[in-house]
Amino acid sequence: MAPYETNSESHNAILAGLSVASVKRLSLLPVELVVNYPIYEASQPFDAVYFPESGLLSIVSTLESGKSIEVGTLGREGVSPSQLLLGARSSPFRCFVQVAGSGFRTSIERFSEAVGEDSRLRENVLKYENSFRIQCMQGIACNALHTVEQRCCRWLLMTHDRVGADDLKLSHEFLAMMLGVRRASVTEVLLPLQELELLRSVRGTISILKRKQLEERVCECYWLIKNCESLN
Amino acid sequence: MAPYETNSESHNAILAGLSVASVKRLSLLPVELVVNYPIYEASQPFDAVYFPESGLLSIVSTLESGKSIEVGTLGREGVSPSQLLLGARSSPFRCFVQVAGSGFRTSIERFSEAVGEDSRLRENVLKYENSFRIQCMQGIACNALHTVEQRCCRWLLMTHDRVGADDLKLSHEFLAMMLGVRRASVTEVLLPLQELELLRSVRGTISILKRKQLEERVCECYWLIKNCESLN
DNA sequence: ATCCGTCTGTCCGCTTCCGTACATAAGCTC
DNA sequence: GAGCTTATGTACGGAAGCGGACAGACGGAT
CATH class of the missing domain: 2.60.120.10 (Jelly Rolls)
Incomplete structure (x- = not known):
């Protein structure tokens, strides 16, 4: 090229x-x-x-x-x-x-x-x-004060923002590493979200289905970071 | 002046x-x-x-x-x-x-x-x-993965380095806020250290007594940060 | 000396998350 | 389709730390 x-x-x-x-x-x-x-x-x-x-x-x-x-x-x-x-x-x-x-x-x-x-x-x-x-x-602040669910939502939303696609190719294992938690913790956090059909998680792919509702579960850190990005 | x-x-x-x-x-x-x-x-x-x-x-x-x-x-x-x-x-x-x-x-x-x-x-x-x-x-990384004791030691050592004095004027309440934990957690962490005479904590003042031994209890984050400072 | 606000020690039940393990399922290789 | 590897669901006991509360201790103010 x-x-x-x-x-x-x-x-x-x-x-x-x-x-x-x-x-x-x-x-x-x-x-x-x-x-x-x-x-x-x-x-x-x-x-x-x-x-x-x-x-x-x-x-x-x-x-x-x-x-x-x-x-x-x-x-x-x-x-x-x-x-x-x-x-x-x-x-x-x-x-x-x-x-x-x-x-x-x-x-x-x-x-x-x-x-x-x-x-x-x-x-x-x-x-x-x-x-x-x-x-x-x-x-x-986030890692010290927020739950795994909140941090997980933050991570997914931030990634969703940047990648621009609804399907994210990542395993629970990998996401766990990113968040610094057990693989099982990620599974446990994602299951209820999947029940509610906010996302789907199958064998290495997490699909964002209802962004709006994920946003309701994310911690304020997501918004603070997002605002500061757009200011600049 | x-x-x-x-x-x-x-x-x-x-x-x-x-x-x-x-x-x-x-x-x-x-x-x-x-x-x-x-x-x-x-x-x-x-x-x-x-x-x-x-x-x-x-x-x-x-x-x-x-x-x-x-x-x-x-x-x-x-x-x-x-x-x-x-x-x-x-x-x-x-x-x-x-x-x-x-x-x-x-x-x-x-x-x-x-x-x-x-x-x-x-x-x-x-x-x-x-x-x-x-x-x-x-x-x-530290806030996600290390214990309150480790983080507390890190905080005290970093502060000790910068302040240069052995007596630090701070209450448990205040230190708790810095670390993002309960006041009682700080008390619980400091007590054993005080038993061992690594430090003394009385009413708003924490005195560093045995730095070397505090260094043994601190997490690696302390050293990583310290090394990077001296490189620059 | 007394009062009062602050600081510290302690406790209890509870939640979150960990470490570990095991079983099932889904896809890949041959 | 048999066998392997990897991903996911689930379970259990335990540790760390939380929220909240209370009591004693210290020290400054009156």
Whole structure:
């Protein structure tokens, strides 16, 4: 495929507002984001920059016990690793593709250069950093104070927002890892929701059926994060 | 007091490496940071920028239930509100002085100007943003997976590091709010530690007695965050 | 010295969630 | 379609922490 040269069609929020020249400078290459593809590994130097247009990336922390838990997530609203702009060259966490999609890639060098020269791009990334920061901070509160059901709804709704499709390819096992709970807890939480036909969950696929009613069960954290995203 | 003009004596990590001219440009005024003094209120425009040299600031999220929980903390390693550099002009959270100390203050305008002109200052703030970001992300994992005892030890050790004094003026009630748990849970966690003489807790003051042994009880999150701070 | 507000220790029943285990079911391979 | 692997449903005892309450203790104010 030819490098991406115009911005007219980009669904990535950071690229969306840029001039054609700005986008050109980034030498973007289209990439398929296939499930489990690693964006960066914990403590390894970053080696490329990704702008998702669809799909979802997860950032996870792995503890000594071997348990992993999601500590951040991003889709077409962001870029990864955005902390390049903060001077970071690696992260203690791992980032990988969680829901398949596509997007663009460029090198660390191109990105760093472009960010230095293009104030619009820099501002977009910084603003995105700010929403990410808020998302993390509210996540701290959420994990301490809300039930598994609430957090599970939040996760599903946030993912639904970003993926744009009603069918999410994920197992209970996987969702449990994201939330930092038992696999059985996820099953137990999803069953009643399935009874009520708010969603359907069959062998690796969770389908969102009645979003409105899921929204009634989600904790306020979902709305706070959503509002802060739209402000920026 | 006269405005602060040299950097030789600053204990604030962001100011520490700056040239005299850079510091001058910030027009810093010395401030006492008295307990409960608000740095910014939730959803209100920021009105000044603070560089702590001692003491501790807390950022808290208040939920609909009325419960509050700490979602971030900073001391002399940082500046608040650092997210100015990310384009934010307010925050959904509240920030206030939790442990008394002192530092410097400047206006939003001076800070923004200085950050635009002085790349060293900007880099310092961005690097600080990155450690703060890591602190938040690991906090998500910690709150989901670790016990109240572990989190309590982490909080005490982090505070001890920043405050530099063994006596911390805080009630169980207050610490409970920070951790997002019941007051009684804090009492229950501190009692055995007091039995072992790792600390002493009397009426509004917690004294760290045997740091080393508290370190044995803290979760890995403490070390991860600490390492990432020193890398930057 | 007394009063009063705050802080701490303690308790009880309850909920949530954990660790673990096992059984069934659904899809994949041969 | 037999056999395997993976996903889901279910169960049980137990731990952690909650909500709420109460009593004693401390210290500042009068």
